[in-house]
Amino acid sequence: MQTKGTLQDMLNISFPLIMAPMFLVSNKEMIKAGMRGGIMSIFPSLNFRKKGELAGILDELNAYHKENLNGNYGVNLIVQATNPYYKEHLNICASKKVPFYITSLGNPKEVIEIAHSYGAKVFCDVTTMAHAQKCFDENCDGFIAVGQGAGGHAGPNPLQVLVPALKSSFTSKPVIAAGGIVSGQGLLSVKVLGAQGASIGTRFIASKECSVTENYKQAILKAGMDDIVMTTKLSGSPCTIINTPEAQKMGYSQSWFEKAMSNNPRTKKWFKSLVQLRGMKKLEQSVLPNNYNRLWCAGKSAELITEILSCETIISQIKDEYDSALKAIGKESAM
């Protein structure tokens, strides 16, 4: 049910959940399943880098959305200068009138201006209050609070601090919590903290629609929270991966030389681009079918994931768990 003033109303969805954007992981079938399930499904534009691919998928999703108005879809743009596809992808998205964006890593100003010119909404990934302030100043519509242990570029701060801090500093902006959430209980817990919804990534890697290698999915089922480590070797920013022998061989932090090149104003831009390009290639060699490398990005929530299910089942389980958790809490407080 859509209620005035809620996140559901703002994003044209029927349940306050986001299927988080995942590089090399989010695919068309997952996005469509999310829309059918009444949630907001997001994919990174970088998953569709071949000529004509992004425009094609946007046409298909716009048509699919007309028949599945319970849910919605959006695109994640990496707004760093080191993303060579950024401008081209933003122009394509705007020409196809993408209804919702999540920006990550850089300054979202341009995306916000263009999106607002045709009524689309922009939420920004934030891990710190300083970054949130910049996004607020650029008039973002809301925040994705990315906390500790999240899959991908995890933040340094716990959600129990980040979410209430964002809510009290930016009272008018909705906050969606990301990191470590797999269930309806998890969603309810962040709503209690003041968030309007949750964004879930790692849980959806272990889904039937996801087209990564079976080994990657099995590794998520097997991994416990202590098997997830952070490395800056893949993109220059701290990123969570499963601690496989390949991850150990690659290492967890950049050498003094890499750090110096990334900080030097003259070499910074091209060196960071080079690191990111190299990292993308390494991940590609691990994630796509017929590859045997084991550099697999996943969050600490892997601890709680025990089954490969369809996206539809995952979403309906979360809805049921949310309702039961709400009732259980209600009963407790009445005692």
Ligand SMILES: Cc1cc2nc3c(=O)[nH]c(=O)nc-3n(C[C@H](O)[C@H](O)[C@H](O)COP(=O)(O)O)c2cc1C
């Ligand atoms: C494999 C993988 C790839 C990711 N790629 C991106 C990405 O391209 N852009 C982005 O903004 N976030 C990315 N993320 C982060 C997710 O959007 C989301 O914030 C995170 O998965 C939430 O934490 P959880 O995995 O514990 O649910 C990625 C996460 C994973 C697990």
